[in-house]
C-alpha cells in the first residue's frame with residue numbers, strides 16, 4: 154500500500170524556493186540554524202493564543218499579556234532564538250511589546266472568543282498527510298467560519314494561496330465540524346465565508362473572498378505536482394542570490410562545492426560554518442536524550458525519506474525492465490517482478506469534475522485526480538448507480554507495477 158507523504162504549506166514553500174534545500178532539510182534531515190524571525194513570530198503567536206484561549210472566560214489584561222510575552226521571551230537565550238547579539242534581541246523584545254500594546258489599543262474593547270486558536274489539523278487526502286496549523290477560526294453562524302492567519306514578517310501584502318489550502322482543510326476537517334456542532338448541533342456542512350491575513354506589526358487586516366472551485370483546483374494541482382516531484386526524487390538546486398545568501402546549506406550544496414552531498418561525515422559535517430571560513434571539526438557535544446515526541450518525529454521523517462527513495466527506485470526499475478522486456482529480475486536478496494493491473498483512465502477531467510459536482514461528491518476529494526476518483530469508485534458509501542455514471546466517463550487500461558519479494 155502506498156504511504157502518504159507528510160506535507161505542509163511551509164514544506165511546499167521550501168521546495169518551491171529550492172528543491173535541493175528541501176532535500177537537505179527533509180531527506181537528509183539536517184536542521185537549519187535558529188532564525189530570529191521564527192522566534193519572534195512564534196512569541197507573538199503565543200501571545201495571541203494566550204489572549205483568545207477559550208479556557209479563560211475573561212480575557213487577560215494588557216499587563217498580563219505583556220508579562221506572558223516577557224516570561225516566554227526570557228526562557229531562551231538570544232543565540233537559541235537566532236539573534237546575532239543581545240542588542241538585537243532586545244530590539245526584538247521592544248518591538249514585540251510595542252505590537253502587543255498597539256493590538257490592545259485597537260481591539261481590547263471587542264475581544265470575542267473564537268471557535269479555535271492554533272488548531273493543528275492533520276488531513277489525509279490525495280496521498281498526502283496534510284499538516285496545517287490554523288491560527289484562529291471565528292464562527293460566524295449558520296455553519297460559516299472565518300480563517301485568520303497572523304503574519305509577523307516584513308512583507309505586508311501577500312498572495313492568498315496559503316489561505317486557499319486552509320479553506321479546503323477547514324471544510325473537510327471532521328475536527329472543525331465537531332467544534333462547530335458543539336455550538337450549533339444542526340450544522341451539517343462547514344463553509345469558509347472569509348479569509349484573512351492579519352499583519353501584526355502594522356495591525357493591517359487583509360481580507361479575501363473564499364476561493365471558488367476553479368481556484369482551489371488550480372492551487373491543488375500545483376501542490377500535487379510538487380508532491381509528485383518529491384516522490385520522484387527531483388531535487389535539482391535552483392540557486393538565486395536571495396535564497397543562497399541566507400541558506401544554511403551553502404557549505405555542502407553541490408552548486409558551491411561542485412560535488413554531491415554524501416552524508417553527515419567529512420565536509421558535510423561542517424555545513425553550519427560560514428562558507429568562506431570552514432573551521433576544523435570540533436568534538437561533538439554529548440548527545441541529549443530525545444523526548445518521545447522528538448524520537449517519533451525523527452522516525453516519521455526517516456520513514457518518509459525512505460519511502461521517497463523507494464518510489465524513485467521503483468520508477469527506475471520499471472523503466473529499465475520494460476526497456477529490456479524483462480518481467481522478472483533478481484538482486485542478491487530480492488527478486489523483482491512486473492505485474493500489470495487494470496485501472497480506470499479519465500481523459501476528460503472537466504467532465505468528471507462536472508459530474509462529481511452534480512452528484513454532490515466534489516467535497517469528498519480535494520481535487521479529482523486519477524487516484525482519488527478511483528478511490529471514490531471503491532467507497533462503499535457511494536451508491537452503485539453513481540459509481541456507474543462515473544465509470545462511464547473513463548476507460549479501463551492496464552498499468553504496470555512492481556512486486557518485490559525476498560529471495561529464499
Ligand code: SF4
Pocket residue numbers: 171172173174390391392393396397400401402403406407408
Ligand atoms: S545554497 Fe542555494 S542552491 Fe544550494 S541549497 Fe541553498 S538555496 Fe539551494
